[in-house]
Amino acid sequence: MIRDKRRFEKLEQHGGSVKFGNNDGAKIVGRGITKINDGKIRLEEVLFVIELKHSLLSVSQICDRGHDAIFKKHGCEIRRANNGRLVAVGTRISKNLYTLIETSNGSCLLGKEDEDWLWHKRLGHISFDNLVKISSKGAIQDIPSIKKSPNSICSSCQKGKLTRSTFKTKEYYSSKPLELVHTDLCGPMRTQSLNGDKYFMLCIDDYSRMTWILFLKHKSKALEKFETFKNLAKNQVGKRIKCLRSNRGGEFILYDFNEFYHKYGIRK
Numbered sequence: 473m474i475r476d477k478r479r480f481e482k483l484e485q486h487g488g489s490v491k492f493g494n495n496d497g498a499k500i501v502g503r504g505i506t507k508i509n510d511g512k513i514r515l516e517e518v519l520f521v522i523e524l525k526h527s528l529l530s531v532s533q534i535c536d537r538g539h540d541a542i543f544k545k546h547g548c549e550i551r552r553a554n555n556g557r558l559v560a561v562g563t564r565i566s567k568n569l570y571t572l573i574e575t576s577n578g579s580c581l582l583g584k585e586d587e588d589w590l591w592h593k594r595l596g597h598i599s600f601d602n603l604v605k606i607s608s609k610g611a612i613q614d615i616p617s618i619k620k621s622p623n624s625i626c627s628s629c630q631k632g633k634l635t636r637s638t639f640k641t642k643e644y645y646s647s648k649p650l651e652l653v654h655t656d657l658c659g660p661m662r663t664q665s666l667n668g669d670k671y672f673m674l675c676i677d678d679y680s681r682m683t684w685i686l687f688l689k690h691k692s693k694a695l696e697k698f699e700t701f702k703n704l705a706k707n708q709v710g711k712r713i714k715c716l717r718s719n720r721g722g723e724f725i726l727y728d729f730n731e732f733y734h735k736y737g738i739r740k
């Protein structure tokens with residue numbers, strides 16, 4: 473819905489009325505075709521309503537015309553559905569209102585500040601001091617002129633600088649071989665072994681640090697392989713595994729190690 477007649481490329485008379493959320497109504501004067509953002513988006517059957525305060529864009533119509541509308545906390549994007557090309561961006565101006573930033577020429581839709589941030593991210597979250605230096609020396613082809621640090625802070629950089637509090641001391645120490653075994657499943661590896669194995673399972677005895685590497689063709693073989701290892705370890709060390717710990721619990725829950733724990737009376 474548009475209130476400015478000049479924005480129509482084609483306009484014909486049309487009757488009827490529209491009703492808004494607050495129950496106010498307005499008269500439809502015409503209907504036509506318009507293009508927004510330098511013709512990047514063409515819309516048909518657009519209503520001409522003089523009493524409107526702002527032109528309103530129908531998200532469903534945008535999507536029906538082959539675009540994806542992506543709404544985020546602070547803004548929105550409209551992209552071509554077939555190739556993902558950005559055709560328009562908007563900012564959120566109030567609690568439930570987004571406004572489209574229209575460009576008057578075919579230039580890049582990114583704001584200057586957005587572009588600086590993009591370079592900050594591209595270069596592995598480099599400091600802005602260094603970014604300004606790189607830009608002033610033209611050390612990278614096509615880098616724009618970046619003059620100063622922005623006022624805002626990059627959330628990823630901030631997180632990266634946080635320190636982590638120490639881990640809780642583990643509540644269980646081993647005093648004998650095989651009392652505690654650590655295990656992890658790794659893979660798939662890019663190059664498979666001569667046997668065609670793509671995964672390996674690492675088993676480390678907490679007490680002796682003795683390490684076993686078991687190769688397997690698929691993750692689903694983890695339990696089977698571990699049972700073999702359990703018997704092997706018992707023969708080699710002469711003791712039974714009492715407690716098995718995995719960093720990646722998901723893997724073992726996934727492949728039903730729970731039953732295994734139960735069956736052999738092994739603790740987690």
Ligand SMILES: [Zn+2]
Pocket residue numbers: 592593597598626627628629630
């Ligand atoms: Zn950063």
